[in-house]
Amino acid sequence: MNWIHAAVAIVVVLGGVLTLCMYLIWIERKVSARIQDRIGPNRVGPFGLLQSVADGIKFVLKEDVIPATADKALFVIAPTISVFTTMLAFSVVPFGPPPSQPGGFPFAIAANLDIGILFVFAVTSLAVYGVILGGWSSNNKYSALGSLRSSAQVVSYEIPLGLSVLGVGLLAGSFNLETVIAGQAVGFFHWNIWFQPLAWLIFFASGLAESNRLPFDLPECEQELVGGYHTEYSALKFAMFFLAEYTHVITTSFLTVIMFFGGWHFPWIAEPESVYTGATVVKVLVLLAKVGGIITFIMVIRWTIPRFRFDQLMALTWKVFIPLSLANLLGMMIVKQYDLSLWWMLPFSAALVVVTTGVSLWMTRGVPENVAAQWRGRLT
């Protein structure tokens, strides 16, 4: 009955993600509006709830322009690459607890994939091809600049992203996302965030960069690049880029919750041994609630931190994130090797941050502040 499960999961994931994306746009607009003391969409339907539907209809009905000088084949393929890869990445992400009895619904399209995390990162990093090809094939300077930045970005954030996840892999002893959750579903103080706070920080920042969200939305910064890589895109093709971005946000949020915040586990109401009626539904809801929280946090972050310059982003990732994540991984290895208490990782991560900052300050003693800031890769 495996293929039926897979088919059901595909329908649920596709339908769920598409609907979620639609409403994420509404939520994002509402959140942005509230933060900026505005009201946000409130005309179409109650509380503007049908705004996304109206937007969708508009996207379908708009004229689909392909610039005369564009590379037509790549121009058409680029958005589909973006959507396809981000959707594919979601196939291994479990959106619920594992089946309580053998043969139950697995809550993932490809459940129990042993290279789960690796697969996600391998596939999602392909999504950047969509961005690069889209920008390049548009034959527009702004688009090309956008995709250029995207390439600069991808060589920066991919490494700390992968390195930060290795610590989690060591903790769980597996890259299987279900195993990672099972390792945390022991209790509230077994969630990986307690042992890998630094890894979370790096993973989250890199995840923002990967999904092109502020403060790392360099490929599409409107103020500098008109629209960035999707300047020339209109109608459904633009909608596909949009969809890809939001799917990316959803995937990143799911992974954050699964790897650092205990997945579907929550003390008392969603323990692995809780078998009351509807326990599975509660677990799914717990997971979705956590994901919703992370997504909202991403949206709030958008209006909190100003956009990085792309040399700042590269300096931050190469000079700060990569050494930090390597040190974090080293600490994790030592703890595992000598069977120390995992709680050592918490002070170790904090010390790592403080020491790195201290060292960078000490190294730039006597250097003019603006130069020093550049060296440190921080905002001047």
Added chain:
Amino acid sequence: MPIKPEDVTWVKEPQYGLLDAMYLPAIAEGLRTTVQHLFKPDTITQQYPEEKPDLPLNYRGVHRLNRDDQGRVKCVACFLCATACPARCIEIVGDKAPWPDRDKYPTKFVIDELKCIYCGMCEEACPVDAIELTSIYDLVGYSRQEMLFDREKLLSVYDLTVNSGKDPIRTHSTPLGPASQIATTLFPAGGSASVADPVGPLGPPSQPELPHHERTP
């Protein structure tokens, strides 16, 4: 004039400390602000079609032609507004007034509301306070022709706005406003053929209720 040294306050650049270099406290501080606004926004947006704006009394919207006490058009076709108009949007054709209290009256008085820049110069120029700008701001029409407001239309704007509370008549001094008063005082011996007695049937001139401009006679 050079700035005196004691007037200059030298501000020292803040020291870049460990916490600043760590960058995280600053993010937390920023998050505090955004989350605060997320849960308690100070929204001041006006939901326009449902909520109307509260306009000030001197708002300059669509024009009106005032009526005098007997419901006749107050305008004496002196062309001062048309002369003052920087947009040249007022077209007046005057004729001999059928009433004994004034020389002329407008047979045609057309304002092109599309040409008008709503500066209020006509209102200032008018010696008899016949033309005034109202608080009507949502002026729409299907054609350019429709936006040429003639005498009757402008008088109907008066009827529409006179009791709205937002557009009071700004002067009631005499049947024809202060300028006609000047004429009768300067040329008492029949300089103004219409009003021989400045007191007239309506009694002595009263002070304007809402003086809006300082006029030099």
